[in-house]
Amino acid sequence: MPTIRITGMSCQHCVGSVTKALLAVDGITKATVDLATGEARYEEEKPVPPALIKAAIAGIGFTVT
DSSP states (O other): OOEEEEESOOSHHHHHHHHHHHHTSTTEEEEEEETTTTEEEEEESSOOOHHHHHHHHHTTTOEEO
16 A cells, blocks of 8 residues: 655644545545554555646645655
8 A cells, every 4th residue: 555645734624635635536446644644545446646646635735745
């Protein structure tokens, strides 16, 4: 399961927004976001380009580091 680090999250609403954004990316089937560690893990049904994931997260105001 790939893991990415995300900066800018500060509450459970942020976690929900990031989860929703990840699940909206074509090819991602499951996403788990951990506020305490600032990490998100996701499952892919097919390879997803990292640029698509970064764009989805940036589109809601957060940064993939």
